[in-house]
Amino acid sequence: MIEINKTPPKPFLKWAGGKRWLTQGNFNVFPADFNTYIEPFLGGGAVYFHLQPENAILSDLNNELISTYKAIKENQELVVKHLKKHHSNHSKEYYYKVRSEKPRSIFTRAARMLYLNRACWNGLYRVNLKGEFNVPIGTKTNILFDIDNFKITSSSLKNATLLSNDFEETVNLAGPDDFVFVDPPYTVKHNCNGFIKYNESLFSWKDQIRLRNAIDRAVTRGAKVLLLNAAHQSIVDLYDGFNQITLSRKNALSGDSRYRGRYEELAIICGYNI
8 A cells, every 4th residue: 555645755857748747636547556666767756756655666768867866865965065066156157067067976967967957948858969968058046946855855765776777678577566657758650749759759659669568568467557648549549458548737848839738648547447
């Protein structure tokens, strides 16, 4: 049985496609109980921090992201120490200086990622073909937030195994009564907006099919799975035969005002009832 902490830690990163809206709304979509919590597309970790499971496997292909989680888990005081320096020195010139640097230690790299995430445009994570972070500076002036509590965040990660894996490897770890929360980059067979089109280079339609097959195998092994994806006919067809419900959310990330407003997302629920 899971017990949601009355004051769970807040996600410390802003992440494109993050699921804070799912944890803050009246969405009764999570299983009442499970064994190990497994998340193959960790991102900002909103659902993990919301549920606070006793045991977890948290994974993402973004090694820089997982390294940041590991650093906070291991020594959040040292990460915060370096982050405070970034906060004190923040300026346009300083931002681009830090953006061009490659710190060596896991703790200085974590502080750099936190700083860039909070100071860049809209918390977007994007790299060029050389793997270099290239998002321009945003309008935020505060790098440290009132809601920050890295001590609680570090404690909440103590029973979590952190992996930098391909999603299929992580989903393959799911066994009977484990809960797999799957939140992949949204792509559809016929891209319909700029954000989804951008993700096509990160997560192709072939990846969507590979993910569906991995989920199918996990459910066969007795796992409980919740997948969120674009409410698009191609996704509906891809998961034909699975339990599907539609959720409504608000999107404010797009740089184009035409793509802001209320959007529907598809929830695929397997192995449990809500």
